[in-house]
Amino acid sequence: MERKVGTVSRGLRAPIIREGDDLKKIVIDVLLDAAETGEFEIKDKDILAVTEAVVARAQGNYASTAQIAEAVKAKLGGETIGVIFPILSRNRFAICLRGIAKGAKKIVLMLSYPSDEVGNHLVDIDLLDEKNINPYTDVLSQEQFEKLFGKSKHTFTGMDYVNYYKSLIEEEGAEAEIIFANNPKAILNYTKNVLTCDIHTRVRTKRILKNAGADIVLGLDDILTESVSGSGYNTKYGLLGSNKATESTVKLFPNDCSDFVKSIQSEVKEKTGKTIEVMVYGDGAFKDPVGKIWELADPVVSPGYTDGLEGTPNEVKIKYLADNDFADLSGDELKDAISAYIKNKDSNLGDSMVAQGTTPRRLTDLIGSLCDLTSGSGDKGTPIIYIQGYFDNFTK
Known part of the structure; x- marks a missing residue:
């Protein structure tokens, strides 16, 4: 059956983190326990994100x-x-x-x-x-x-x-x-x-x-x-x-985040056979339209992330294709044409017309903003975020 759900961002509840806690073990245990409940299955290219606040707290920084x-x-x-x-x-x-x-x-x-x-x-x-x-x-x-x-x-x-x-x-x-x-x-x-x-x-x-x-x-x-x-x-x-x-x-902002995320990626691979991406995130990069406040008070959105999160999105604008290249098509014929275009798109679309209007930002800034909005800044108790389907597209 055709999948009907695209990107999903989940907040994972964790214990209160204290100085000296083995945060890597806690994060991995939280992920594996959440997966065992049956709500989701760990897959390649999923994204596990940990807020910088608990990383720094565990470090006693x-x-x-x-x-x-x-x-x-x-x-x-x-x-x-x-x-x-x-x-x-x-x-x-x-x-x-x-x-x-x-x-x-x-x-x-x-x-x-x-x-x-x-x-x-x-x-x-x-x-x-x-x-x-x-x-x-x-x-x-x-x-x-x-x-x-x-x-x-x-x-x-x-x-x-x-x-x-x-x-x-x-x-x-x-x-x-x-x-x-x-x-x-x-x-x-x-x-x-x-x-x-x-x-x-x-x-x-x-x-x-x-x-x-x-x-x-x-x-x-x-x-x-x-x-x-x-x-x-x-x-x-x-x-x-x-x-x-x-x-x-x-x-303070945490140290050694790159080592932290890579060690989590390695251990999750060892335990599950899946290669997920891992990042530490702080403030998202977005602006409040009423107060005009730009959220990003951290020097960067992500102080540490695994290699698969490097770069920017390489996406085509579906509505552009629908209104231009395939304006004469509809229904399944239109869907098949767009799917074929996406499957065969260039590996680097750059500033081509079909990519205009997609968000020209780094993946870590986009994903970190999603994480910040998911976890919030108050009492949700979800300092760990698990994102699935972020790298999917219309054809998957």
């Missing part, structure tokens, strides 16, 4: 604000530090800011406006037009900003991040000054020692600041790249990708 402070002070001098372009997030940045402030005498916090890098708005962009403010050239003090626009309120949470961040800095014993600008060079009027906190634009920001004469330029990816007084660390991303763990600690 944590750091305290005191350890962050020690690293910041050692690398930036402990006097006046310009902290620029952070995202507006209690989960992602607030605890990091506490540690940074603890390692300095004064923080000049420069916020991008009207929104941060991932779309959290400080002010409606239409108000900038109304007040004749150019965010590309105008540098505003906190007093000027609030006189023009009032207190900032986050679209969904109602949080006033400007004053919240200022209070965090002051609570850690540092002086706080808030400015608003989008040109990285604006911070150099206040200090030559800069910690840039943007995620996806950090390489460009560092280059601009170094070329403009800054003395010290570091990013969050340069803080905690090695252990400080017993802290966790991430050799590639440092503090980027970290999350709040407690009021004084963060969980």
Whole structure:
């Protein structure tokens, strides 16, 4: 009988993961136990994905604000530090800011406006037009900003991040000054020692600041790249990708993810005879149309994946074929014609007309986004995702 179901994404429930747990064993046991219930059969080219949060937790990859402070002070001098372009997030940045402030005498916090890098708005962009403010050239003090626009309120949470961040800095014993600008060079009027906190634009920001004469330029990816007084660390991303763990600690992005996924793939092959693909995923790469927030606050969607997930989709647009090449066909004749076209398609369609309109993104970004949406960010209790049929097409 013809199969009627295409891609299926399942959230697999797992025990609560603690530091030191044998995560590889747990993940494989969860998969095999779920398959034994009869809901699905493990097949070649299935995808098993594990959220980065439980990988880092099992690794014990944590750091305290005191350890962050020690690293910041050692690398930036402990006097006046310009902290620029952070995202507006209690989960992602607030605890990091506490540690940074603890390692300095004064923080000049420069916020991008009207929104941060991932779309959290400080002010409606239409108000900038109304007040004749150019965010590309105008540098505003906190007093000027609030006189023009009032207190900032986050679209969904109602949080006033400007004053919240200022209070965090002051609570850690540092002086706080808030400015608003989008040109990285604006911070150099206040200090030559800069910690840039943007995620996806950090390489460009560092280059601009170094070329403009800054003395010290570091990013969050340069803080905690090695252990400080017993802290966790991430050799590639440092503090980027970290999350709040407690009021004084963060969980860092996990290390050694490539080794982790390959070892799972190997053991599943040994136990089942099937070659599945495995990945670690974090934030998905998608945008909220109401709040305009881009979800991706991690440096990458997937910090580790098996070789079969490399590359981009190679798909044809069925509706294009139906409306163009086979516009005169219908019913089984149309189905057979499209099936034959798909079976014989080029191995690399590139920018051919028949592929236009398919999603031109990396497989890991697409699949990681599907995983993030499936597992959610709350209490579903499914940190492991199992996807079947992702590499199928209309002919399978």
